[in-house]
Amino acid sequence: MGEAGPSSASPLAEKLQVSVVLTGVFACLLAMGTSLAIGPASINKIAVFKELIDRLPFIAVDSGLSPIHKSVIWEVRFPRILLGGLVGSTLAVSGASYQAVFRNPLADPYLLGAAAGAGLGATVAIVSGFGDGIGAFDMVPVLAFLGAMSAVVMTYFLGYSSGARRSPSALLLAGVAVAAFLTAIQTFIQQQNVDSIRQVYSWILGRLNTASWTEVKLLAPYALVATLVMLLSRRTLDVMRLGDTEASSVGLRPQVVRFLVIAAASLGTAASVSVSGLIAFVGIIVPHAVRLIAGTSNRIVLPLSVLYGAAFLVFVDLLGRSLVSPAEIPIGVITAFCGAPFFVVVLRTSRKALA
């Protein structure tokens, strides 16, 4: 096989194209850089750049910024950007994974009740007064996380007790039931506590404006582990595209793959919503835009969703906080407002079929 050299160098059409990856990286850096430089506190943009360079190892540049400006950059803007990137990439890759594992293009990360569970958890935390924290500890993300995870676990058991082993659609329907049930409880509690309705409402619309290093540290470990598991499953998720029978004929246990990927995606989603509230649309729009641009293989869609999800949410957050500055538009509103038309454009200009 002497002539196999050049062809084995490019084994598959399902490989990441350098240009698409570089565009994604560039979009991320652009969104992050712009976000760091723009904000209600007007800070010299070149000084921000110098300040960034200064933080690189072995390089010392004097940015000439005051300690207040430095802390605006490092304690306010930077954690918010990181949080936006983490939430965006986690939601996008979770959405892509849900779509792959259910073989359903409309699947999104909130499908199995994560959003409803998180909403209930957050509402309970806010109305019971824990919203201001027990001591220095904010209970809203903790209860939101627990709510989201319990909702997904509930859906999983309910679905499997009613035949999801044979068909994953039982799981989807169980998700609908659990979400409706938890939303009913959440709405009831909210109606009983009208005084905190504003706070609950603003949580539900999603926000990154309370972001600090605490939230970043809270989310990062979950987001990284979940994303890693999903990315490692990308080849297997392509095998799952053949359906359960053929997948098991090539040696997979479809239920095991589904469990693993759903667990990772739900963990990532729960951790994300617990710190950011419910940010809609990212989990659907980003993976589909990636599919339309770069192809349907999960080997491509999953890693690119991480990149483009991060860029998308950081950019959208920038819009949300600068369009009506110093006030803010809730990020969930902007994701839908910008995301939907953007998606239509991609849909209309693309010649590639949706999976």
Add this chain to the structure above:
Amino acid sequence: MNHCCVQNVRVCAGRQVILDDVSLSVSQGEWLSIVGPNGAGKSTLLSVMAGLKSTSGSVRVADIDIADMTPRQRAHHMAYLPQHPEVPPGMSVGGYVLIGRNPHIPLLGSEGQRDIEILNEVLEQLSLEDFRDRTLDSLSGGELQRCHLARVLAQDTPIIFLDEPTTALDLGHQQQTLDLICRIRSQRELTVVMTMHDLSLAGQYSDRIVLLSQGEVASEGSPEDVLNPDRLSALYGARIKVMEVDSDIVVIPTRSREL
């Protein structure tokens, strides 16, 4: 040596019995065709043998009960191609054929150099090199069937199960596909078990034929023994002649002149 041994297999769907006490065996390197009228249980028997349907009774492959194997172990022994394989839109031929390597790759791993070498070999063997980067949904029926076969061969198993691999193909492609299977079978010393509708082709290519009827084995043996015109006419409810043309067996349906 018996490569695959089916004993007392019984499959029911609700009250309906689909397979009733079926026993048969396949020797190493043998080409066995399962034929029979619609609804006789051919496809069910094939998926039972491939370990994809649970059953009472036992199926043993290489002297191990397949119920005791993990899906991965099974996939090392045998490959299976359904009658209508899934064709994921946008998937490339190379990526699709590589799915056959799944049992040789860890769950969260990715393919290695060896897998790519085998992919290249199989694509070359089936003259699919130029299609490598084409998407499956852009191929013709015959090309697509070659891709399915390529996936099955990439799995590199001693037994392959094919469910009506020629049904959707025209005459020429039917022959080409079976010639291809025949050639590869002798190269790799494969055991081939397939269901077939076309009795002439089954007779010409198989070493042995199992004739199923209403979930039971109606007849089993060499093509000359099984393809008996009276038996076939009765089982299929048809008027059938069996002839020999250039030492090939040919099964011909004939028109009744009384109508």
